Amino acid sequence: MSVDLRLYALVDPDRSGGHALGELSRKLVEGGATLVQLRDKTGSTLRMIEEARAIKAALSGSFVPLLINDRVDVALAAGADGVHVGWDDMPVADARRLLGREAIIGLSIKTRVQVESAPLDLLDYVCIGGVFETSSKDNKEPPVRPEGFAELAACLRSRAPNMPVGAIAGIDESNAADVIAAGADGIAVISALSLARDPAGAAARLRGIVDRGLSLRGAA
Numbered sequence: 001m002s003v004d005l006r007l008y009a010l011v012d013p014d015r016s017g018g019h020a021l022g023e024l025s026r027k028l029v030e031g032g033a034t035l036v037q038l039r040d041k042t043g044s045t046l047r048m049i050e051e052a053r054a055i056k057a058a059l060s061g062s063f064v065p066l067l068i069n070d071r072v073d074v075a076l077a078a079g080a081d082g083v084h085v086g087w088d089d090m091p092v093a094d095a096r097r098l099l100g101r102e103a104i105i106g107l108s109i110k111t112r113v114q115v116e117s118a119p120l121d122l123l124d125y126v127c128i129g130g131v132f133e134t135s136s137k138d139n140k141e142p143p144v145r146p147e148g149f150a151e152l153a154a155c156l157r158s159r160a161p162n163m164p165v166g167a168i169a170g171i172d173e174s175n176a177a178d179v180i181a182a183g184a185d186g187i188a189v190i191s192a193l194s195l196a197r198d199p200a201g202a203a204a205r206l207r208g209i210v211d212r213g214l215s216l217r218g219a220a
Contacts, residue, residue, distance in 0.1 A: 003065075003104055003125045005166040005186030006214070007207045009033035009193050010069075013040055013051065017195045021051050022058035028193055029064050031203025034186070037084055039069035052078030065104055072098050082106070082124070087114055096122045108168065110141055115155045125164040127188050128152050131179055132170025134191075143169065146182035153183040176206055180213030 009028040011021050019027075025036050038055055040048050052074055056066050065081035068074045070089045075082060082104030083095055095105055106125045109115055118126065132143050144152065153165050164186070167179040172192035179187060187210060196202035 003106070003164050004034040005125055005127075005164045005184075005188075006210045007033045007203060008035045008037065008127075008166055008168075008186055008188040009203065010037045010039050010188055010190040011055070011194060012038075012190060013043060013047075015190055015194050017199070019194070019199070020054070022054035024194060024199060025055045025066075026058040026062075027200040028203045029059060029062050031200035032207030033064065033193075033203050034207075035065055035067065037067045037069055037188075038074075038080075039190075041069075045071075045074065048074045049077045052080055056080065067104060067106065075099065075103075084108070084127070092119045092122050106166075109152065109156070110144070112152065112155060115152050116159075118156075120156070120160040120163055123163070125166060126156060127166040127168040128156070128184075129167055129188075130169030131167045132175060134170040146175075146178045149179060149184065150182040173202075173205055173209060176209045177213050180210055181217065183217075185214075185219070186210060 011025055016024055038052050052068060059066055067082045067084050068080050069084050072083055072090055072095050084106040085095060086108045092107060104124045107118060107123055108127050109118055128149050130143050131149050149167055156165060166186045166188050167184040168188035171187045171189050176187050193199055193202050
């Protein structure tokens with residue numbers, strides 16, 4: 001399935017800026033988000049299912065997919081469009097078997113070894129990072145920076161030239177252009193969207209930066 005990673009909005013109840021997640025997701029899509037992920041590291045299964053259903057309802061008619069971070073069971077229960085998993089979560093092969101061929105499955109990658117061993121034939125996209133320092137996740141590894149991102153993305157594309165590749169962690173209006181110039185097809189963002197005073201406006205500005213960067217690269 002073709003995945004549009006240009007502005008990948010991650011919504012988290014612990015970093016929602018006081019917004020209900022459904023309403024926040026709707027505003028972000030109105031501003032230009034092309035993909036939405038529910039990430040909830042502390043909530044119960046019931047809360048996650050309710051959150052996912054609320055977001056799914058808010059996105060109805062937008063044609064923007066909803067993915068669930070880590071939780072294949074929640075994705076199935078809520079009728080989400082797929083999942084995003086990390087290297088230590090459910091293996092991609094198992095997620096694909098449970099969700100089926102039509103589901104969207106993405107994977108976070110941080111190292112050259114992971115790039116070389118990832119099951120790219122089972123994935124719809126990959127996010128590389130953390131690119132920059134971030135307060136929304138406890139990353140043990142140092143940030144890869146745009147230069148490291150470019151190296152990992154080139155290695156990944158040598159294996160799968162058409163694989164959509166996003167950048168994640170610490171991305172905002174000050175550095176988004178740098179990661180697009182480094183080869184990203186899009187950016188995954190939490191705080192710079194959800195904690196903004198005007199989430200829709202923040203989404204529109206970031207989407208504009210991405211679109212301009214892709215145009216300059218000849219990738220738009």
